[in-house]
Amino acid sequence: MERKFNNYMSKEIRNSITEKAEKLWGEDLHKNKLNSQHFIQLKNIFLTHWDRELKGDFLEIGCGTGADLEYFLKIKNLKTVTAIDIGKNIDDLKKKYKMYSHANIIRASALNLPFEKNKFNIVYSFGVFHHTEYPTKCIEESYRVLKKNGVIFLYLYSAHEDIFFKRLGILFEKKLMQVYKSISYSNQNKISGVLSPICWLIFTVPSRILELIGLKKFSKKIPFFFGTHPFSLINDLKDRLMAPVNHRFEKNEIKDILESYKFKEIKIEKNSSGLYIFAKK
Ligand SMILES: C[S@@+](CC[C@H](N)C(=O)[O-])C[C@H]1O[C@@H](n2cnc3c(N)ncnc32)[C@H](O)[C@@H]1O
Numbered sequence: 109m110e111r112k113f114n115n116y117m118s119k120e121i122r123n124s125i126t127e128k129a130e131k132l133w134g135e136d137l138h139k140n141k142l143n144s145q146h147f148i149q150l151k152n153i154f155l156t157h158w159d160r161e162l163k164g165d166f167l168e169i170g171c172g173t174g175a176d177l178e179y180f181l182k183i184k185n186l187k188t189v190t191a192i193d194i195g196k197n198i199d200d201l202k203k204k205y206k207m208y209s210h211a212n213i214i215r216a217s218a219l220n221l222p223f224e225k226n227k228f229n230i231v232y233s234f235g236v237f238h239h240t241e242y243p244t245k246c247i248e249e250s251y252r253v254l255k256k257n258g259v260i261f262l263y264l265y266s267a268h269e270d271i272f273f274k275r276l277g278i279l280f281e282k283k284l285m286q287v288y289k290s291i292s293y294s295n296q297n298k299i300s301g302v303l304s305p306i307c308w309l310i311f312t313v314p315s316r317i318l319e320l321i322g323l324k325k326f327s328k329k330i331p332f333f334f335g336t337h338p339f340s341l342i343n344d345l346k347d348r349l350m351a352p353v354n355h356r357f358e359k360n361e362i363k364d365i366l367e368s369y370k371f372k373e374i375k376i377e378k379n380s381s382g383l384y385i386f387a388k389k
Contacts (some may be wrong), residue, residue, distance in 0.1 A: 112334045114130070116317070117241050118262035119224035121178075121374065122241050122380060125240070125352040125353055126194065126217070126351075126352075127168065127178075127193060128351075129195075129239060129240075129351070129352050130194055130195060130196060131293070132196075132346065132347075132350050132351065132352075133172060133193075133195045133196025134170060134193070134194065134196040134197050135154075135195075135196055135197075136197055136241060137174050137201075137343060137346060137347065138326060139196075139197055140172045141173055141201075142173050142174065142175050142178075142256075143172055143255065143330045144163055145174055145175045145176055146174060146175070146234040146235065146263065147176045147179055147232070147234065147263070147313045149178070149234075149263065149381070150183070150234070150261045150262075150263060150334075150386075153377050153384045154261065154375065154377075154386045157375075158261070159260065159387050161229070161230060162183055162185060162186065162276060163186065163187075163229065164186070164228075164229030164230065165186075165187055165188045165190070165227060165228045165229050165230075165255075166180055166183075166186045166188065166189050166190065166227040166228065166229065166230045167190045167191070167192070167223075167227075167230065167231050167232070167234070167236075167253065168189075168190070168192070168231065168232045168233065169192055169218045169221075169231060169233040169236055169250065170189040170192070170193050170194075170218060170234070170235070170236030170237075171191035171192065171193050171198075171213070172195070172234055172340060173197070174191070174195060174201045174204065174205070176232070176234060177189070177191045177201070177205070177213075178205075179234070181205060181208050181210075181211055181271055185212065186210070188210045188211075188212060188322055189208070189210055189211050189320040190211075190212040190213075190214070190223075190228070191211070191212070191213045191214070192213075192214050192215070192216040192218070192221070192222075193215065193216075194215065194216070194217050194218075195215075197216075198213060198214070198215040198261070199215070201213050203314050204298060204349045206261045206343075207287075208371045209262070217240075218233070218236060218240055218246040218249065218328070219240055219241070219246060219249065220249065221244050221250075221251045221252070221253050221376060223265055224230045224253075225252045225253060226253070226255045226372030227253050227254075228253050228254055228255060228258055229254075229255055229259070229262045230258065230259055230260075230261070231253065231254055231259075231261075231262075232260075232261045232262075233246075233250070233260075233261075233262050233263070233268045234262075234263045235263055235265075235382075236354040237262070237264060237355075237381075238264050238265045238353075238354060238356065238357070239277065239351050239352065239354065239355075240353070241353065242266075243355050243357075244365055245363060247366065248369055249368055251359045251370065251371065251389060254389040255389070256389055257388060257389060258388070259384070259387065259388050259389070260371070260385070260387050260388075260389075261385070261386055262383075262384075262385040262386075263323070263356060263382055263383065263384055263385070263388075264355075264357055264359065264362060264382075264383045264385065265355065265356045265357065265382050265383070266275075266358075266359070266378055266382045266383045267290075267356040267361075268356075268357045268359055268380075269358045270330035271329055271380060272369065273329060273330060273331070274329065274331065274380065277331040278356065281349065281354070281358060284349050285349055285351075285354070288349050288350060289300070290298070292351075296349070296350050297346070297347075300342050300345040300346045300349065300350070301339070301342055303341075303345050304338060304340070304341040304342045305339065307331075307332050307341050307345065308332065308335045308337070308338045308339075308340070308341055309334070309338075311330050311331050311333070311335070312330075312332050312333060312334075314330060315327040315328070315330040315333035316318075318330070319333075326382050329380045335358070345361070357383060359378045359383065361375055362376060363376055363381040363383065365383070366387050369389035370389075371388065372387065372388050372389075373387060373388040374386070374387040374388075376386070
């Protein structure tokens, strides 16, 4: 398991993953933009744990635009709120949230957290570990910085081992990522602009029709079901296709990984959007 997700990458490849991540998110997608909030998905799935556990010292790993961070900063029961990301835009976030005296916003990597062990009651990370070269190292680091009985709330990409259409989509994604790797950043941007209306027509429109005829659950299994207009998918396409790496986990794989790091009370909900995870140290 370790091997599959650690993959023994050379230093050059590891550096290039970091560089690409910094450029895509820190200097482009997250520069001066506020994403939609994602915490609500984990909250809805693990409502009881969420209400019970959100107190004490909190760490968000990979805070991106700060959309979720803004919510956490306002939770009264959180004594301190720490957020890290490797993106340059972290400096803007530091300025933006300087009025929160309990906030600590730092530019750092999930692979090497600049904190002593047993520091946090909660680690939260949405859509980050699968974009790093060693997702298992991110899990190991999360475990290290958690206090005993501390909890992790995590969202990761799913391998969708049981959804045929999604697996087809993943295959297509892999092929396109190979093409993207051979062209310049600006051309990757242009292609994403062209692909957005195409994906909207092929995926979003049929998904909307299914929803209209009452097949709501099935409509959500179609990629890009959330599109709102022909060009609404550009940033999602960039997020997927221009990402340096997209690891995907089967439900049992992630359970085994968490167990191997001694996490307990592991709960994993898999749906058509991905893997939603709760576990305790
Ligand atoms: C898809 S975005 C998700 C951002 C945010 N969590 C959200 O839900 O909108 C991935 C984020 O992971 C960050 N990231 C990638 N590799 C990282 C690493 N090694 N350490 C910390 N953050 C990383 C990127 O800079 C980016 O902000």
